[in-house]
Amino acid sequence: MYVDFVKSNFRPTSKELELLQSQELIELYENIQQKGGHHIQYYSEQYNVFQSQEKQEFLNLFCKYLLNFELNKTNVDGQYLQRCAYVEIDKALDCFTESPEKWLKKDQAILWSMPQDVIDKLNKDLFTFSDLVKHHKNQKIDIRAQNPFTDTIEAKEGDFYQAFTMSIQQYKDYVEDPIAFLLNNTNYRKDKVYQAVNVDMENWKDEIQRLFDFFPKFFLLNNGLKYLRQNCKGANVPEIYMRAANCWIGGQQDFQGMSQININHGPGDCLWTIIDACHVDQLLKIIPDLYKKEGRWYVNITYFLQNKIPVKQVIQKQGDILIIGAGSFFQAKNIGNSIHTSFNFLMMDDFSMQQIFLRQIRNDNFKLWSVIAIRNLFLDIFIHEKLPILREYLTYFIDQELERQLSKSNPTQFKLFISSKDVLICTKCYKEIFIFFQFIKDWVIYCPDCYIDDEDIVYMKYHIAQLRCLIQADRVQCSKLLCSNYVGETTCELKQQLKLKVQINPEPNNRIVDSRQLLDEFIVGLNIESSNSHNQQNGSTVDYVYNGKKQHKKIQEKIAMMKLQHEKLKKHKKCEKLQDLKVIKYIQKTKQRILN
Known part of the structure; x- marks a missing residue:
């Protein structure tokens, strides 16, 4: 049995041989085999005999010798297997x-099993394949065809990047009876498995509300993503995935290096392989193009x-919450058919910020699209949370922008852009605009890397001197030149002041011109909400950008119309004093009509 294998391939000590032939180890090994699993699977379970200190010697033997025997390999080092x-x-x-900083920081992978009655309440009427069909059966979803037997780091386009579209009803039919579905739909191949990815649930209000009611409140209250200036699918807006047995998620980090929360609604199980952030550089040395082939390969843990x-x-x-730490x-x-929901969580601690910064640098180096406008997010968190580590990162980003600008041969003039609080994306490369950019026409925007030569004006989202003073200051106050209309409940004092201003009746000398200042502030929020689709998801298309241009043009036309209407009111109703509250209500109604 395994004793002969160990003797032939290794040099065990006499004490190790004695333990290998002991009745206690033989019974332990047979028990693991009877459960249908191997040492890796058994050791990874929540409860097993190896948790006791007295079994440490047996654990060492498993890691050193028996794991090699099970895998029939002599170069596997089980000492690197972690729980x-x-x-x-x-x-x-x-x-x-x-707060998760107290219990998540130490461990980069945490599994949290929920009681069955809690799982039933979470899934009831919403998170089963039948419920999804009942509520959203005709919604079109993106499908990826995959090789179910992929076990190699040599990524092949045919193994992952075959894209299809199905309705949720069709995908349910496929999951429940693949043979019948493939017979009736000959454009799908029998040697592939099909996974529903990035299913848009932004408008699934009942499902999102159920998730937020279910998750511990600190995932919402202490989440740094509350400082986002616009909603971002998969980050602060949950996404849902539907997977058939043998579907796989290729090896990757979170695209922004953030912590990820994933819940399995069942009914089947899912096998995860996780490497802590501190060991990712070792993997990068072995696979130098790791970030270029993210998500396209899957390997056995033996690798x-x-x-x-x-x-x-x-x-x-089913019902397990898996929390994967920043940068992992x-x-x-x-293993079976299952439905998953996931979203990001940003812990505002130094380690998490460091991982997000490193990932952003790698995104820049490998020319990868960013899902979230990290530079703007870091600035907003620094203003309100005063995290010292962000001072260093913001200095780097500012210096980077200045170096690009100084490298330009043609002299330019700088102008501050009126909608500086918007999240702006380069029309050409889809990168985040931090400070400098060109605004051409029809909402065409270029970043410093994509400037065109015949434009001699460069716009700024922020005044560069103000930013430098900001990051060096010991105290930072909220300002309408810096703060924005954040998607979550934040500590921004400007937002609180605005709420109080709305509740106070205006003084007798208030005129419509004063209310126009409020109008400009709400225009920023209007632009942000209408730009929600500009969340920089991978796979953006030309049509997507074109629709964004049309939407922005429509907004500008509405704003011009609103200003004209105010001028008419000013001319014909000179004696009528308009209250700020009435103006704001009018703006909100107009905003709603635009968004609808």
Whole structure:
């Protein structure tokens, strides 16, 4: 049995041989085999005999010798196999009430199993394949065809990037009876599995409300993404995925390096492989083009153990919440059919900020689109949360912008842009605009890397001197030149002042011109809400950008019309004093008509 294998391929000590032939180890090994699993699977379970200190010697033998025997390989180092952290039932209440910085920082992969009655309440009438069809059966969803047997780092376009479109009804039919579905739909191949990815649930109000009611409140209250200037699908707006058995998520980091929360609504299980952020550089040395092929490959855990990269594996069952820490690397493969929802979480601690910064630098170096406008987000968090580490990162980003500008051969003049609070995206490369940009016409915007030579005016979102003073100041106050209309409940004092201003009756000498200042502030919010679709998701198309231009043009026309109407009111009703509250209500109604 395994003793002969160990003797032939290794040099065990006499004490190790004695333990290998002991009846206790033989019974332990047979028990693991009877459960249908291998050492990796057994060791990764929430509860097993290896948790006890007295079994440490047996654990060492498994990692050193028996794992090699099971895999029939001699170059696997089981010492690099790590365990995922689990939220024990008696500690669950602490996790609900304590800030995640106290319990998530230590462990980069945490599995949190919910009681069955809680799972039933979460899924009831909303998160089963039948419920999805009942509420959204005709909604079109993106489908990816995958090779179910992919186990190689050599990415092939045919293994992942075959794109299809189905309705949710069609995907349910495929999941429940693949053979019948493939017979009736000959354009799909039998040797592939099909996964529904990035399903848009932005307008699924009931489902989103259920998720937010279910998750611990600190995921919402202490989430740095509340400072986003616009909603972003998959980040602060949950996304839903539907997966058939053998579908896989290719090896990747979160595209912005943030923590990720994933819940398995079932019914099937999902196998996750996770590498902590501190070990990702080791993987990058082995795979230099790691970030160029993200999501396109899946490998067995053996690959990581052979290359001596510390790795964890965990089976996520129905109702399990998997929390993956900032900057961690992960991949997943479905054991059965399942539905998943996920969104990002930004812990405002130094480690998380460091991982997000490093990921942004790599996105820039590899010319990858960013999902979130990180530079603007860092600025907003720094203004309101005063995190010292962000001073360093913002200085880097500002110096980077200045170096680009100084490298331009043609002299230019600078102008401050009136809508500086908007999240602006380069029309050509889809990168985030931080400070400098060109505004051509019809809402065509270029970043410093994409400037055109015949334009001699460069606009600024922020005055460069103001930013430099800002990041060096010990105290920073909210300002309408810097703050924005954030999507979440923040500590922004400007927003509170505006609410109070709305509630106070105007003085007798208030005129419509004073209210026009409020109008300009609300125009910023109007632009932000109408730009929600500009969230820089991977896979943006020309039609997508064209629709964004049309929307912005429509907004500008509405704004001009609103100003004209105010001028008429001023001319014909000179004696009538308009209250700020009435103006704001009028703007809100107009804003709603535009968005609708």
